[in-house]
Amino acid sequence: MTQAVIVARQFDDAEQQRKASDLGMWVFLATEVLFFGGLFTAYIATRLHDPQAFAIASRLTNVTLGSINTGVLLTSSLMMALAVRATKLGSGRAALGFLCATAVLGVAFLGIKFTEYVLDYHDHLVPILDFSHPGPHAGGVENFFYLYFFMTGLHSIHMIVGIVVVTVLAVMTARRRFTPDYFTPVELGGLYWHLVDIVWIFLYPLLYLVSRT
């Protein structure tokens, strides 16, 4: 059976707790935006420094896999949104299914990403390891890939955290921890997942689609 909502001692009631948790997650998302924002600024500045290099480099990324990944991630966000909705409506089984789908799609994303990394390694596109680019603008191309691995790597770390969170939510759902009256962690987990998705929405064109029109 479902359990009663546990209200922490500092809160007056469940409603205050929920609102506080909600605002807390939004503030946290703001910090994430600023965190990635610094990287986006570095990207913009470096690209303005040598736009030709970025055009060349972007065409060396694996746009097929990147595009598939975009579809995977967007779908996972849809699954997450449906999971939240199902929880809100009290359909525990549907919620569990959607949460599992989200996690699976997240893992698929990471798998495809890892494949890309391996392919990039074989193409000598990984700075620090064995980067080499025979064409013009080699320095700028290396800078692009440095940022590419940094930004997608940081994004992937956030994805891993997200997958762990979603898995934990799935387990809690299976244990009937959530009800239509109490599903805050699912909601907050959803917010986090959507943020990670939105970051990717910005990464994708900036990294894969420069000069591919």
Add this chain to the structure above:
Amino acid sequence: MSTDGPSQGANSAPSGGSAAAKPQAWGDHASNDGPPRGANSAPAGGSAAAKPQARGNDASAGPMPTPRSYLDDGFSLWSWFSSVDHKRIAILYAVSITLFFFTGGVAATLIRLELITPAGDFVSAETYNKLFTMHGVIMVWFFLIPSIPSTFGNFLVPLMIGARDLAFPKLNLLSWYLYIAGGLFTVGALIAGGVDTGWTFYTPFSTMFSNTHVIAAVTGVFVVGFSSILTGLNFIVTIHKMRAPGMTWFRLPLFIWAMYATSIIFVLATPVLAITLFLLAIERFAGVGVFDPALGGDPLLFQHLFWFYSHPAVYVMILPAMGVASEIITCYARKDIFAYRSMAFAVLAIAIIGFLVWGHHMFVSGQSIYAGMVFSILTFLVAIPSAIKVFNWTATLYKGSIHFDAPMLYLLGFVGLFTIGGMTGLFLASLALDVHLHDTYFVIAHFHYIMVGGSVMAFLGAVHFWWPKITGRMYSDRWARFAAIIVFVGFNLTFFPQFLLGYLGMPRRYHEYPPEFQVLNVLSSAGASVLAVGYLLPLFYLFWSLKYGPRAGSNPWRATGLEWQTPSPPPVENFAAIPVVTAPPYQYSAMEIAPQPPRSRSAPAPRERGEGPGEGIPGKDAV
């Protein structure tokens, strides 16, 4: 009569068995003990008194046993290191930042000793460079930034808004552990031989040329940044969602407004520093990166990213001090703050505009002159809300009833020294003048006037003001006032000559200097020795008070504010019943006149209310 008789007021600290009366507790005579009532309600309107409401899980049916103070809630080390009580975490921070303060102070002492003579004869150049770097890193990130928010913010935010704790107490404890972890990295870097890049870590020196432990140091700063972020997040959510009933936004004490504005900066600026230091560390470690022109990068990119955080960071260092100023000046002037709303909007304006001025650190860096002009204008704009605050504090004194206790002395000094610091900032905002003054001692004097003459003095004022509340003890006001004056004199003697040195052209971060600068340097070092005495004194009389000081009542200063409506030290749950707020803060004019207790020659004067024809007129509106 709104106050209880002295015998009940004495020994309000409900801790353990020492309730045996010590009626000489001199702060008690006018204390407002007894059940917390509707805070800030005009006592003349008796019916507005408390509707204490049971909130949350504390069903308040029936008489409550005397609650334990938070200090008595466990005595083991583990009870302290695992406590999620915001008050205990505040103490954890207080001890840690004090240790860091004196560490940074040792570095400063060695710097000033070296600078007594023009030759570099006291320490080697390498050591000197490490000294000023560690002084900056420790003082900025491990003392100033957490000083007021993490100690007084943590302790007071729930109390001032009538909550039982912050929104996320466990996150609060995590913040402290992150602070300590970051501190360990930095101290580790120090012990392993130090860092010599300056606290600003400019590239490519820090990434490609320095031979010191840069990565360890920036890791420490990276980690401590997350401490700030979580604290800011906690404050924002708490202030938004956990105010007591009746505590509308415009009934909040200005200290809370200041904490709120500070938290906005914590949350939005610190992540940019984090990613910048991350990029720096990778560049140094791996030799690829976006900051080194030899690799096709741009050193100015580092400066933009660094200052985008570090300028708002300096507002993190001053806004809490401004909040403290509004609390203390109103209390010891016995008067409402002048223009409350202006004060509240001013801190928000400073926080927001403060995000737009970072380029004024880069006027001669090679950035475009047009960018320089934009940043210059915006810097002048950000000065305006600060000026408003200075004028408003001054106006608060007008027709008040001024007391000269130590906290007030510190804060009056704050207003004056912050004015000087602020005005000299305008010299630096002026483009043609900054070309000459940039990277000279003028800049050092400017920011020390604000950070030390401003923030540190306000911090000390806060220590003295809330000491009775936090510890339940009174300290010797005579010694405290003496220390405040020593600090003020020592500070000016240390830093005023540095303005002159700067205009004369002495560059900063100089291990040795041309002989014509010696006289002013000697003056400055002499001042530093006086300042050191001023800083050490409180250690003695404050710690002495912990054991021997008279016990404080709940409100020894007869201040308004919910934190004074609960015993000193506060019980674990802060309030027996959450108060209901019905009036704005600082309603000093509405307080009743209490009879003057007799004054003995040996004991310090008990708290007295301002007397004068204008006092005590009920119903006087706050401006």
Add this chain to the structure above:
Amino acid sequence: MWDFPLHPPTDSSLATRVDHLFYAWLAVSGIVTIAVFFLIVYFAMKYRHGSRAARDLPPGAKLRRESHRIEIAWIVTPLVIFLGMGFWAAGLYYAHAAPPADATEVYAVGKQWMWKLEHTGGQREIDELHVPAGRPVKLIMTSQDVIHSFFMPVFRIKQDVLPGRYTILWFTADKPGDYHVFCTQYCGTDHARMIGRVVVMQPAAFQRWLTRGNATQSMAEEGAARFRQYGCSGCHGASASVHAPKLEGLFGRRVQLSDGSSVVADERYIHDSVMLPRKDVVAGYEPIMPSFQGEIAEEDLLDIIAYIKSLRDATPGEIR
């Protein structure tokens, strides 16, 4: 007797004008600070608790009106004054931003921990800068390693010098004299020892110094020698078999790049073409030029740039 100057020696009209700005701010700050200090002390004394001063304030609405008026006064007045002085400073800054076209050029390279200066005639100096009085002097500066900053208090000017970029600093000295040069961007161990002198001389004395100096040949001649030494003429000379851009008449011209953009061939362009040749590839050419990063010192590159500048009016084929 200890004389107590407030400002360093002054030797240019700009320095004097900066001093005026400084003293104006001193006056404004002094007035504001003294006013605040005075009011604090005055109010604290007059209204100390127990004093008999009148403390009644006007009733609510009137008090609010008066307070608003006062507030507006002390917001608008400082705003106007601050912005006014800000614009004064910005105007001074802007007016001095661009050097005159006929300024005498001197090249400077900052490196840990010395300043290397070179006059166009080839005279080299370390940590000293000899300049003529009464004529504008323009420093074209770069760094060999980290960021430094060239500061001359006597002229109230400084400018950061960056690796991989050229920055400009210019001044017109009034009278002969000997003044400080400081590095003011922290640059490592001997940052405080990276100091020198700027020696302002009468024009005639300066000419004598130039001819007496250690120059065997001018910068351009030195640059020509370097140009051959590093094998540049192998590709850029008339008899080269490799298809490389011609450098005669190049300096100051607009160049079309392979990505469709165009850039003016200035000092930075030449510097980057030598050090980062893949960066700005000229349209119609292959990116086959090797990089000389780490092989050519910055001051030698300045000589080469001076040589290329001297070819500004040359016709193609002159380089052998």
